[in-house]
Amino acid sequence: MEKEEHVYRTLFLSTLYLSAFTFGGGYVIVSLLQKKFVDQLHWIDQEEMLDLVAIAQSSPGAIAINGSIVIGYKLGGWKGVAAAVAGAVIPPFLIMAVISFFYQAFISNYYIKTLLAGMAAGMSAVIISAVYDMASGIVRGHDTVQIVVMMLAFIANFCFGISVIWCILAAGAVGFLQSRRESV
Structure with missing residues (x-):
C-alpha cells in the first residue's frame, strides 16, 4: 500500500x-x-x-x-x-x-x-x-522500414501539407503489413 x-x-x-x-x-x-x-x-x-x-x-x-x-x-x-x-x-x-x-x-x-x-x-x-531523442531510438534499432516511414511521413506532412491523420493511417498500415510479413 x-x-x-x-x-x-x-x-x-x-x-x-x-x-x-x-x-x-x-x-x-x-x-x-x-x-x-x-x-x-x-x-x-x-x-x-x-x-x-x-x-x-x-x-x-x-x-x-x-x-x-x-x-x-x-x-x-x-x-x-x-x-x-x-x-x-x-x-x-x-x-x-x-x-x-x-x-x-x-x-x-x-x-x-x-x-x-x-x-x-x-x-x-x-x-x-x-524529436531527436525519439528518432534516434528508431535509428539505433536499424529498422530500415521504420526509418523510411518516418522520413516519408515528415516529408508528406511538412513539404506537401498532407494531414497527420493520413500519415498515421499510412504508417499504421505499413506496420500492420510488416508485422504480418514477419509472422509468416
Whole structure:
C-alpha cells in the first residue's frame, strides 16, 4: 500500500511540477515526462515510452493530458490516471484564471510580449530535442522500414501539407503489413 501511494504521489507531483513550469505545449511536457519516468526513475523503458507517446499523439485532445493519462495508467491504473491528470490540469487552470483576470494588463505589456517571444524560441529547442531523442531510438534499432516511414511521413506532412491523420493511417498500415510479413 505504501508503494502504491508513493507512485500516485510521484505521478501527481511530477505532472504538477512539469505542467506548472513548462511552456510550449504537450510535446515539451511529453519529452520532460520521458526524462522523469525513463531517465531518472527508470519506471518505464525507452521502447514503452515511444509506444505511450504514439498512443497519446493519436488520441483526440491535448497531448499533455493524453501523455499524463497513458503514463498514469501504465504506472498506477485508474488511480494513476487520476493523479497524473490532476497534476497536469491544475497549473494551467490556475494560470489561465489569473491571466483572464488581468488580460488587459498582460496584452499591452511590452515585457510580457518579449518574454513570450523568448519562450517560443526555447520551446522550439526542447521540441527539436524530443524529436531527436525519439528518432534516434528508431535509428539505433536499424529498422530500415521504420526509418523510411518516418522520413516519408515528415516529408508528406511538412513539404506537401498532407494531414497527420493520413500519415498515421499510412504508417499504421505499413506496420500492420510488416508485422504480418514477419509472422509468416
